[in-house]
Amino acid sequence: MADNESVIITVVYGASEVIDRRNLWTALETLAQQCSDIPWLVGGDFNAVCDLNEVCGISGDIRMATEEFNAGILEAGLIPLPMQGEWFTWHNCSTSMRSLWKRLDRILINDRWLARFPSAYYHSLTPRTSDHSPLNIWHHEIVGIPMYAVTRKLKALKPVFRLQRRNKGDLTMNVQLAKGFLDEAQQLRRVMRRILQINDENGFTHTDLGEVAHEFVSYYQNLLGGTRRRMSVDIRYLRPWARHCITDEEANQLLLPISADDVKQAMFDIADDKAPGPDGYSSRFFKAAWPVVGEEVTRAVLDFFSTGKLLKQIKSTILALIPKPKARQLRKPVQSLFEDSDGV
Template sequence: MVGLVSTGVLYGDYDLIPRRDLWGVLRTLSAGILEEPWLVLGDFNAVIDDSEVCGRAADTSASMAEFRSCIFDTGLVQLPSTGCPFTWHNCSEGARSLWKRLDRMLVNEAWLEAWPDSSYICALPSTSDHSPLVLTGTHRDAEHAIFRFDNYLARQPDFRRQRQRKGNLTENVKMAKRFLDKAQTLFATYKEDLLLHLVKCCRTVYSEAIKQEIRMLKTACQIAVDEAW
């Protein structure tokens, strides 16, 4: 049973200088949160690297490096995510269109020990220009942990959920394909270098989504073989 859990919801300033104060606050908080699970989520208004941007943006290598340094110093890691590859869009079209991954969930080691299968979904935006984030996962009961594998375990909920993830991955592939089709349509119309870069970004995301689905299919096939035995 989990005791104290620390959760922080934040909003990062648009400007780099004020954001440094937020990074400092996170570093200070991390020094006092050593044992309990810690989740930090929200709109950080920062990206980790160029792969989290599609379009012409003003993000500098310095601001990205400072964000990465903050994550490293606090001992936080990114939770795995599915859904939209970018969590914010500037609601513009053509050459001015811009996608970024500004929203995320970060956790510490204690969180991963308590919820090792936790992840989050980046859903499609509705009333906001940001994607809502949906946390998923189940708590691991350390007193009843299982350390051996038997074929009958493949029929338990954890393994069934693993196979059900294929449905989520399929949706990711479809969504990535829609992004790619839209980008290719824009490039065919406007012939801008920026849109060509966007097409390449979307192609990379689409390719990665397909690879993830293939890996999951292989895992599901292996489970099916184990069940047959």
């Protein structure tokens, strides 16, 4: 676009009542006369649909509203800008039989815009429920290091999310029932899979629960923090097997300081259903709320790389010990499989 070339962009928020929207159609017709020689784009929430296929669900009589909408944009000389993404842009957030979807948001252009930007289009994202509570809570001032502030705000958000889940009616009840069944199953599993005795490295058997726990801790301390980790290794002996030795330039790249873009890229590279820790927040939450939480989360991560300090609640994790099945338990199903395949 040339430096001296102008375009006009009009943002629309249509009234909820049909009679009140008529002022909007009149205003667009007036603007159209002023924009006849200039690329003009009109976009926003028109609060009206152009056709019945833009409504899904039980709705009232919208024929008059649709006719007036089409007549208004036709008189203004506006045409739809090509769209990609979600067809419906609004939902009444109901989980009952009165669930309703509509396409109320769109972008329209005049012929001058089409001639100047023939390949332009817009992308319609998935509609989300608007709720200002999480935003307000996140903006509360918390005194402390960045990582502490993030963890406190995440904890403060949980009651809000719990309240939202309770407001969804039967869905919440089903979730709670499923959680109860899961808790019972896990409790039963813990009882059935409890380790009642263990042999130490010298072959002695311990049955006291405290001694059993001590042996587990000692084993992993020796495994992860024993003398083997302090043994020096001469890298010259590894070079014959190395396919590629990094150059000085590559080594310098590895030593570059972590940037805010690096933090965001690392977060968005994590699959949506993955959780960085046991606090219940998946990476999908951080991606969706990044415009709100991204700045503080990034500051907390960069603070860690600067100070090397990591809060206890951040580095906590959950370990689940899964017993290894015995060979004789597997032999019978495998034998039965071969017998079935032979027709015996």
